Amino acid sequence: MVGYLIRRTGQAIIVLFIVTVSTLALVHLFPGGPVHALLGPRATPQQIAYYNQLYGFDKPFYEQYIKWIGQLLHGNFGFSDKLNQSVASLIAQDLPKTVILVGLGTVISLTFGIPLGVYQAVRRYTLGDYVLTGISFLGYATPTFFVGLLLVDWFAVQTRIFPPFAPQASTVAGILANPRALVLPVFTYAFLLYALWSRYMRSSVMDNLVQDYVRTARAKGASERRVIWGHVFRNSLVSIVTLLGLLLPTLVAGAIFTEVVFNYPGMGLAFYTAALNVDYQVLLGFTVLATLAVVIGNTLADIGYAILDPRVRYS
């Protein structure tokens, strides 16, 4: 396992190198250069030259890259002139709020998705299975922003049960202090995930139900409850653990569509706004962080796989 982790770390460094080089290169592909995009149509050539020098864009690419990586290694993700704030402080401010949204959405979706997935597998091809399958397909097929807009229309505009946008506080405490405003964004995010968990769980449980160990357990007189929850359930969770690991980047990158629809002040909204405003420092910082999250999430998923399934051994 140690050797495996060392190899994965080496791969991660290569991935990070490729991503950082290509991300910084992409910034230079802004038409007219990143500074012109930042300053807008009123910028004169002299002003563009001044800010190119100020930001170091007049230096060779490799010098810019080395300087940037050096800053990153010291925890300096850059400074957003658009927001007048360091990217690190922006992350520190928005990441916990995204964790709240994604965390609550994940817990709620797992709470419903896993047991209902098991139910569908056990009662497959019954009316209940068909209804829940229909709901899951709806969750899969409907874009998140559309679900959000529908919920806003039904529950905010038509009935005014919930507010149309998320709490606007800058702290987690402030966000949690207004739970009514959290309901719609959390439910929107959870709906898609519910579809994911329930479908995976259903198919995973169905796969396991025909395995030899299930037949053996039943032959040994184990109750159906014990077969399902004692044997099949644990083995079926393997695929869910993998998916949970792959979900880690979402914690960092944010649930962009949900955050945009509900004006939720998290990482996704910050990334979206940065893209609109050509705030390249935020785009760079968030991309690096999201890449890290992907690498770590994949590694954690692999490790979780090994823990849950004794047949899996990494050498």
Added chain:
Amino acid sequence: MAVLGAAGALALAACSSSGGSSPGASASGSPPGTRVPGGTVTIALPPSVTDTFIWPFIPLDQSSTYDTIQWQWLMYRPLYMFGDNGQSVAVNYPLSPAQAPVYSDGGKTVTITMKGWKWSNGETVNASDLIFWLNMFKAEKANFYGYSPGLAPDNILSYSASGPNTVVMHLNQAYSSIWFTYNQLAEFTPMPMAWDVTSLSAKAGSGGCTTDTAADKWAKCVAVYSFLAAQTKATSSYATSAIWGVVDGPWKTSAYNTNGNITMVPNPAYSGSPKPSLASIKFVPFTDLSATYTALKTGQLDIGRVPTADLPQKPLSQNVPSVNPLGSGYTLSAQIPFGYSYYVPNMNNQKTGPMFKQLYIRQALQMVMDQPGDSTAIWRGYAVPNGGAVPGTPVNQWTPQVQQANQNQGPYPFSITNAKNLLTSHGWTLTNGVMTCTDPAKCGAGIAQGQQLAFTIFYATGQTEFNNTVANYKSDAAQAGIKVNITAGTFNAVVGESTPCKPGPKCTWDVLWWGSWGYNGPGFEPTGEPLFQTGAGSNSGSYSDSKMDQLINATHTSSSMAVFHDYATYAAQQLPNIYTPVSIRIYAVNSKLQNAVFTNPLYTILPEYWYWTK
């Protein structure tokens, strides 16, 4: 002469200052009820806009109209305010902390007298505060968004306080009182001595910038700048800072977060009039207009912009639609930004530039721009024709008569027939549906026999109405035999190409079309020096004309409106840009909120005039 100069600017102010009402309140608003003091007004910020820089000495990379006019101005009054609680685009002396400037010595000297207002910490807003700004400007001009080489502060030879409330400036030449007031003095903001420091605990004025000189290369001002610039980065302390809490405007920031949520409360020490009646105003950020509209529909907002797509068709003769989709809870009003819309032909493109340099071709290009049709059919009434580089609607003192001709289309109204005739009379023949030069002597210099009148427009996508306007232009141009290819890009991609280029292999774009230009800072007189003067930084198409240069320069030195109109007339006739319809924005204001105007063309907002009714 001194009196004449000042009178010129005063006359302008009087000419367009009006109290007031917005251009078109709909009938759906409730009649005013009993005035109720206090209350909070919640205002939607425009999509993806956040106000992030509190210091009026704002650098270009952080400058924003909303930040300056709708936030900073509420706290820190510029030396001269512009706009009013209505539709005026003129200087507003009653709301400014200084008396009208007095020009003397033929326009080479300007004297400014402060009114002696008070800062919120008890200091007087006096001559030292203006000197502090001027010294900072001298020391750090490259870091101020409004700086242009050769203009302020370079054109101010010397300045000094001739009394506690009076500053005298000696200029490097005689200037127009209008131009100098509107485009130079307009950039200045007095700064309190509490800011002339290099640490939070330092005594007011101890930074020494106010008394600094060029002799030490403005070292003290540089140190103060470094300190204040660092303080601007401490955004989390904006609402509590001992520095930024010193204000002379009617409002101060009481809560701030970098998501864009800002709360402002009245400054009880405000010296001007009227005093705020509301208890607070709140700015809330939004990602797009549809979210703003939802918030309006659910009553979460008191003021917000309504997306055009959610509005019914509007007759061109009315400012707002007859039917208010938000019902009686809101009053609608229209904002026509103080600017103009256009596309830029590239005179330095080696292939198409020679064609664009011909006035008759630019005239034909203007004639196939169906401004009335686009405004009615594509913009559904939420745009107005504008035939020049000066804003024409609402009517203001700057608009020349020629621009108002043909229902504001200017001298070259939409006519495909006239465009065709103009081209054929200059040696072009319709061949296979495309105008082709068959008589180079008539076509003009640099246009070869057999050359087609064809070019590509690189335009900014993002708004359906805008995309359709471009597509319609292509179609109308084709009817006149002008072959237009259109290529779409993001706004930033199009703007990224807009730096003027020299003829050569890299100067390949034909036409850029991204939208509009606003005259609401830096500078409030709609002059042409940044746009049409030879070699100007924002002269994207590299237009060059010696008469245009002369006329622009004349607006800098003459205070006569006739001289300004000469320039504006020439700009309408010569078409350095091709003029396109100007879009109208519709805002909804809670019907119980009275006197609340959010549609000043300069974006000026004055919540101290607003009040709630029962």
